[in-house]
Amino acid sequence: MKRNWTLTAKIALFSGTFLLLSLMSVGATLWISWNLEGGAAAVNVAGQLRMLSYKVALSATDLDDTQLSSDLQLIQDNLVLLHAGSPSRPLYVPWDGIIRRRYDAVRAHWQSLQPRWESASQAHPVPREEVNQFVTQIDAFVRSIEHRLDFWTTVLHAFQMGLAVLVVIGALLMFYAAYLFVLDPVGRLSRGVQALEQGDYSARVDINTTDELGDLAIGFNRMAGQLQAVYDELEERVRQKTAALRTEQQRLAALYEVSALVSKAQSLDELSQSFVQVVRRIAGADAAALRWTDESARRYLLLASDGLPAVLAEEEQCLMSDTCFCGQAQHHGGPQIVQFHRLQPEGRALPGRVACERLGYATLLSIPVRAQQRLLGEIDLFFHAEQSADEAQHALLDTLAGHLAAAMESLRSAALEREAAVSQERAFLARELHDSIAQSLAFMKIQLQLLRTALQAGKVGKIEQVVSELDVGVKESLADVRELLLHFRTRTQEQDIEPALRSTVQKFELQSGLSVDLVFHGHGQPLDPDVQIQVLHIVQEALSNIRKHAKATQARLVVDSLPRWRFVVSDDGRGYDPEVIAQDGQAHVGQQIMRERAAAIGGHLSIEAQPKGGVRVTLELPEFPAAASARATRNTEISPYAT
Secondary structure: OOOOOOHHHHHHHHHHHHHHHHHHHHHHHHHHHHHHHHHHHHHHHHHHHHHHHHHHHHOOOOOOHHHHHHHHHHHHHHHHHHHHOEOOOOEOOOOOHHHHHHHHHHHHHHHHHHHHHHOOOOOOOOOHHHHHHHHHHHHHHHHHHHHHHHHHHHHHHHHHHHHHHHHHHHHHHHHHHHHHHHHHHHHHHHHHHHHHHOOOOOOOOOOOOOOHHHHHHHHHHHHHHHHHHHHHHHHHHHHHHHHHHHHHHHHHHHHHHHHHHHHHOOOHHHHHHHHHHHHHHHHOOOEEEEEEEOOOOOEEEEEEEEOOOHHHHHHOOEEEOOOOHHHOOOOOOOOEEEEHHHOOOOOOOOHHHHHHHHOOOOEEEEEEEEEOOEEEEEEEEEEOOOOOOOHHHHHHHHHHHHHHHHHHHHHHHHHHHHHHHHHHHHHHHHHHHHHOHHHHHHHHHHHHHHHHHHHHHOOHHHHHHHHHHHHHHHHHHHHHHHHHHHHHOOOOOOOOHHHHHHHHHHHHHHHHOOEEEEEEEOOOOOOOHHHHHHHHHHHHHHHHHHHHHHOOOEEEEEEEOOOOOEEEEEEOOOOOOHHHHHHHOOOOHHHHHHHHHHHHOOOEEEEEEOOOOOEEEEEEOOOOOHHHHHHHHHHOOOOOOOO
16 A cells, blocks of 8 residues: 655654664764773773882882882772773773783782782892783783774774764755755746746646645646636636627717717707717618607607618608608617518508618618607618617617707707796896886876977976976986996906995996995805895895985995895985885885895895985895805896896
8 A cells, every 4th residue: 555655754754764873873982982981091090000010019128018008909909990990980991802811810910919019028029020020911901902992993983984974975865855855846836836927827737746745736736727717717708808898988989979969969950960970870870860759759750861862761751650660659668670571561561661672771770769758759770781689789779869869858958948048038128127218218208298288288388397307307218228238237257245346336326426335344254156146236226226216415335244244225315105105006116126136045135214214225144145045046046137
């Protein structure tokens, strides 16, 4: 059974073997060093025996008994020490057969000399030859030890050389193992990663191990395969998305073109003709027609066409919805495709179908034009070739038809707004003329009748009086016309309320010859332009009433801006009695207009009048009139030409 060695097991086995060999070599070296150290100590002790032997032999007769016994005991102790050894020093004789025999010879000779040395004297000394023989035996013993130590030294050197070789071989083997087990697999993985980074998703790593790096290589190959599959799928998706985006770009360009076209069109004819040209080019049609219908969607009028043969355009200027396949009413649903060659006539032949087939058209694409669920017409696209259904193109054409409908409604709304604005301006002009010039003309008409009567009666004094009054009336009419023209041109634009009021007061002073005391208090929040113009009109109307009716010598305008805007117009004229005017039903039209303007901007207008006490007109605005009153002004717009 194949054994799967992991990378950890391989490294542990290699390292353990190398460690075991290293420990064995170091242990052997230490053991040999111990023996060499012990043998060297034994040589020293043996050399001490020689020295003691000569010392005892040369001075045995001169020494006292105590010293002699001490030396002899030292020799005996050294011989015992050589035999037993001492692990503490260390001291150890490297015994072998030769060393053992020579030690026995030394010990035997010593045992024969020891009694004789103990009993030696000057008269009977130990012969010198025996001492030399004992020393010679000791030398032989030492040489045998030294010879043995030379052997162990050689062995130690051999072990040291072997250890050095083991270190070198171990380093080489470790590097080779690292390359074989780690560096080479990691290098293959690194090259595979670089290939992936460069876009080569077909790169794979060769697997020749069963360890963790082999598992990593298997995972890398699996990942590379998945990336290649994803990349291929993404490429296909990118191609599809690119084609879809290209199509969407074309559609967006078409929408932008149509949007720009409908925004620039100033008339219905311009819009319809330009639209059919653009939609024909976008759809790739051979001809295009835009038909507009009435409220009942029964009659279709040819509003514009492009590429449509003149004979067909002439025949289909006005059609009923059920008389032609070239323009069928679409009350429900979206675009519809009509294939002419597939239609089988039933009953009477339809002239529209006959005309379309005669002109070579095979397909008609009809797109209804709707606005707020109301059918306005349809766009007909004619193709010589047979066309199949394309939902995306149909959606685009339906969207373009919606833009067309919105543009048509916008043009219609703009036309209605212009008519309403003209009507409103005419009403305001009529009211202003009625309140000023018409009244003066009515007065002069009465004076003319009086003048005619005076002429018939020959009353010269009366004639001069009537002529004077007519002169005054003409001057007042001219002043009214001049005032209207000046008021028509009054605009606030971007200037503040203060310079606008000063300009209004200057015009009043020039027209009336009265001086106006203009006073401003505070610097409040600026007024909205729509609010500001209404305030100016109210002030103008109040000043105009002073000029026309008050017969005042001086007027005053006080403006407070804090905490809210407040405008007070007063005079020292003759004033009037409001109750008398109310009983007579003579409600002043100018006052009514002023109240309407104040209500439009959310303000409050009060008029205080007393007979022979002047008139005081006060306009107070809300604390924050800028936004809300501006919206109210736009919704209830009063013509700026009114005064």
